[in-house]
Amino acid sequence: MEQHEYATGAGKARGRTGSGRAGGAGQLTAQPSADLYPAAQELAARLAEAAPQAAHDLFTATFGLYGARHLGGAPDPADPAAATTSWWHGPTAHHSAVLRTRPQRYRRGRRDAADQGVPGAGGSSGRHRKPERPRGPDEPAVAVERRTAARLLLAQPLVTGGGPHAAGFPLIRRHADWLAERFEQVLGYRLTVAGRYARLQKAPLPGRALPGFEPATYACLVLALGALADGRAPDLEHPRALDVLKDWQVVGHDPHGLVVDRELAAALAPAAPLAAAGPELAVRRLLVETPVVLLDELRPAEREWLLRRRGAEAVLFADFLGLQTEARAEGVALIDPAGELTDLALPGTGTLAQAALLLVQALVEELRPLPEDTAPPAVLIPDALIDGALGDVTDDHGLRAGWSPEYLADRPAFRRDVLDLLARMRLIVPAGRAWLLRAPAARYAPAADPEPEPRSGRHSRPQDCGPGRPE
Structure with a gap:
């Protein structure tokens, strides 16, 4: 029943949404906004004080960046x-x-x-292949592209134009409006697509903890993400938190040192929770x-x-x-x-x-x-x-x-x-x-x-x- 409770989407995550269109659909997105750090501090404090399982669930409910299973x-x-x-x-x-x-x-x-x-x-490091279901003799190519893009987003809720799944990003941008509408209608999920990234916000779901994370580790990750989004100097000393930020492509390295994608960091800030779901969406x-x-x-x-x-x-x-x-x-x-x-x-x-x-x-x-x-x-x-x-x-x-x-x-x-x-x-x-x-x-x-x-x-x-x- 625990899994059912979360599938209804009655999450308690608080914060701002990275979308600039109603429902978070399509390609119109808000620019990074300031003052995200205080909200990150509040969430980090809740995570640090939570019991281990509660911290796992709170983090998953807040970010919704887990893969399908x-x-x-x-x-x-x-x-x-x-x-x-x-x-x-x-x-x-x-x-x-x-x-x-x-x-x-x-x-x-x-x-x-x-x-x-x-x-x-950030999920599997392999390229997302086309689905096993073959294209039928009368099925248009656009249907195959949309299905491929939808599968990629369900498996990898964060896709960037320069990340490990960049090959599928053009398909997501090409069909952004259709995908946003379809995910909202079928699952009640919110899709945000910008020039360099796409993020699918999923409903809370237990049992999808980050490997090796504890309440204090989650708190460090959230504080670092909030600092990066707000243009502050982050604490990147915790190796697991840094690994996640690299997997999310928020930070990277070039010959001159650390590179930060503040727009992506702001887009990953805690979003407004999804509406509670009825029987159809919950199932x-x-x-x-x-x-x-x-x-x-x-x-x-x-x-x-x-x-x-x-x-x-x-x-x-x-x-x-x-x-x-x-x-x-x-x-x-x-x-x-x-x-x-x-x-x-x-x-x-x-x-x-x-x-x-x-x-x-x-x-x-x-x-x-x-x-x-x-x-x-x-x-x-x-x-x-x-x-x-x-x-x-x-x-x-x-x-x-x-x-x-x-x-x-x-x-x-x-x-x-x-x-x-x-x-x-x-x-x-x-x-x-x-x-x-x-x-x-x-x-x-x-x-x-x-x-x-x-x-x-x-x-x-x-x-x-x-x-x-x-x-």
């Missing part, structure tokens, strides 16, 4: 499933859930960043930003709207963003066949992504309800099963797949980070000190076996009978 791998189109079919027993994407040995968007850095596929504050925001939406997590009005609109929304998001709708009895997921419209990749490359995929397959095979039983949206995972299954997949694949020696030598950290990745992809969720395995996890496991064989790895331990299993 989607599951990858689509089931075989030749094996369709009705929307009344459970994820536990429906078609799977297991055929595409294989270990990848050539990273597509590998980025060297800290262990967690490299292995989880977690990009820096759409969850669909396009989060891996999966379960019906039992929605309010009654939202659940009714989604059930009634599933078919129409599938067409809308295929045309607008090139996303494929996967509707099941438990809920809906928007799948990106290209595997690029996400800030975390699953299936993906690196130790954590590979181990997480293998672990979730093992958990599903052990805990999947039998076809004749009621299919719940989630089942409890015995703690010993996690340890045993992760030990088995590590022994079977760790050395052969070249997994991180640091993780292989530090199993508690390995377990923690694998579970964290699966939680961020919404395939498992915490339940007190335990974990629940959610039905969408079954899309990555082999098709259900009427009589699954018990696991025989040396780490596997006898388990109590799972839900629906005979004693």
Whole structure:
């Protein structure tokens, strides 16, 4: 429900907007304004005094510069499933859930960043390719350009003419008015496009913290940004804050020293919060930003709207963003066949992504309800099963797949980070000190076996009978 509360857009961010047109649409933008520093000081004080999770949420609510997150791998189109079919027993994407040995968007850095596929504050460093959905024989080129630009903005809410995604910036400028109107109508987002940058302001969403940031780090970043926007001398001594400003292209270096883009710094100042969303916008925001939406997590009005609109929304998001709708009895997921419209990749490359995929397959095979039983949206995972299954997949694949020696030598950290990745992809969720395995996890496991064989790895331990299993 926490994620739902934020999807309604009822944020508490305060400050000025960088737009000069009603709704922040189009290419007309305000010039950098003075006196932004006092507002930055006020926000920095709130961040510094907040608890860690509250600071993460406040920062995300204020800036909205997070990337979309989607599951990858689509089931075989030749094996369709009705929307009344459970994820536990429906078609799977297991055929595409294989270990990848050539990273597509590998980025060297800290262990967690490299292995989880977690990009820096500015997102993935790779060029944004065209969407997987091909251009139809009668589809005009302008529709393809608009979809490409919209996908880029959803993945990278800040795009500059000289940044890593500069190749897509001309498309954004060319279709700025259409994009601004479409994002406002479909998602209630505010798009600002200027001569050298485009910024999409998203609704607040939890769970999108900057890696390694603490309340004091957020406060340093906000103060530095406010100082730069106001023409003051910033404190750039904190390395993580400086890295983010570089990723945002607010600061850089040339042969003469530090270069500051004060116009961009002002444009990134805290903007006016988006209006609170009704059922339509709240559900759409969850669909396009989060891996999966379960019906039992929605309010009654939202659940009714989604059930009634599933078919129409599938067409809308295929045309607008090139996303494929996967509707099941438990809920809906928007799948990106290209595997690029996400800030975390699953299936993906690196130790954590590979181990997480293998672990979730093992958990599903052990805990999947039998076809004749009621299919719940989630089942409890015995703690010993996690340890045993992760030990088995590590022994079977760790050395052969070249997994991180640091993780292989530090199993508690390995377990923690694998579970964290699966939680961020919404395939498992915490339940007190335990974990629940959610039905969408079954899309990555082999098709259900009427009589699954018990696991025989040396780490596997006898388990109590799972839900629906005979004693």
